[in-house]
Amino acid sequence: GAGVSQSPRYKVAKRGQDVALRCDPISGHVSLFWYQQALGQGPEFLTYFQNEAQLDKSGLPSDRFFAERPEGSVSTLKIQRTQQEDSAVYLCASSSTLAGGRDTQYFGPGTRLTVL
Amino acid sequence: GNSVTQMEGPVTLSEEAFLTINCTYTATGYPSLFWYVQYPGEGLQLLLKATKADDKGSNKGFEATYRKETTSFHLEKGSVQVSDSAVYFCALYSGAGSYQLTFGKGTKLSVIP
Numbered sequence: 114g115a116g117v118s119q120s121p122r123y124k125v126a127k128r129g130q131d132v133a134l135r136c137d138p139i140s141g142h143v144s145l146f147w148y149q150q151a152l153g154q155g156p157e158f159l160t161y162f163q164n165e166a167q168l169d170k171s172g173l174p175s176d177r178f179f180a181e182r183p184e185g186s187v188s189t190l191k192i193q194r195t196q197q198e199d200s201a202v203y204l205c206a207s208s209s210t211l212a213g214g215r216d217t218q219y220f221g222p223g224t225r226l227t228v229l
Numbered sequence: 230g231n232s233v234t235q236m237e238g239p240v241t242l243s244e245e246a247f248l249t250i251n252c253t254y255t256a257t258g259y260p261s262l263f264w265y266v267q268y269p270g271e272g273l274q275l276l277l278k279a280t281k282a283d284d285k286g287s288n289k290g291f292e293a294t295y296r297k298e299t300t301s302f303h304l305e306k307g308s309v310q311v312s313d314s315a316v317y318f319c320a321l322y323s324g325a326g327s328y329q330l331t332f333g334k335g336t337k338l339s340v341i342p
Contacts, residue, residue, distance in 0.1 A: 116272070117272070144328075146328075146329070146330075153334070153335075154334050154335070155233075155318050155320075155332030155333050155334045155335050156273070156318075156330075156332050157332070158329035158330065158331070161328040161329065168328060169327070169328045169329065171329075172329065204272075204273070206273075213322070213324070213327070213328030213329070214261075214322035214327070214328055214329050214330040215261050215280070215322050215324065217275045217278075218273075218275070218330065219274075220265075220272040220273040220274065221272055222271070222272045223272065
């Protein structure tokens with residue numbers, strides 16, 4: 114079946130631009146996670162949704178980062194006024210249960226954001 | 230806070246060699262432990278996991294044992310193949326009101342014929 118998809122796969126933005134990154138989770142998966150992965154590092158947690166509810170946004174690095182999942186399926190991560198330090202791969206993952214990080218997460222291929 | 234420390238790579242092995250990738254952790258309570266793998270050009274995928282002390286996770290010839298006394302979850306494989314070349318990430322989930330996975334920095338493995 115279809116896995117987690119993300120778009121665009123690559124995004125180049127000029128400093129100060131706003132960007133929107135999309136995640137399509139596996140159909141029926143109730144949990145959705147966003148991670149930020151800098152070059153040579155492991156993924157770092159950004160935020161967690163259970164259906165449409167954003168239960169944990171403790172990892173969002175600043176108020177320029179905003180995520181939503183209005184209908185409990187597709188999610189969008191928005192970054193306003195991008196800075197060079199936002200350059201990273203943004204990963205989306207979904208899981209089928211309400212167990213948070215305990216359950217197996219299925220990852221998308223990521224969106225590589227480069228801010229010039 | 231929670232943290233995961235992995236041995237630094239890259240690791241280069243010949244085919245059929247024995248593999249160990251060390252992972253130690255710091256966490257409150259009784260975390261669940263995971264190894265995720267990222268093959269070239271693919272997304273992260275779960276390799277194995279263990280949810281309590283002394284559990285052994287295994288998959289595709291890889292094994293890791295949850296050692297609470299040494300706070301470790303080392304990944305091992307008796308005979309690696311070229312197809313095992315990938316980046317391996319150790320991760321933990323502590324629960325206790327948190328939903329997030331905490332990852333190590335990753336260890337890149339290259340297996341040469």
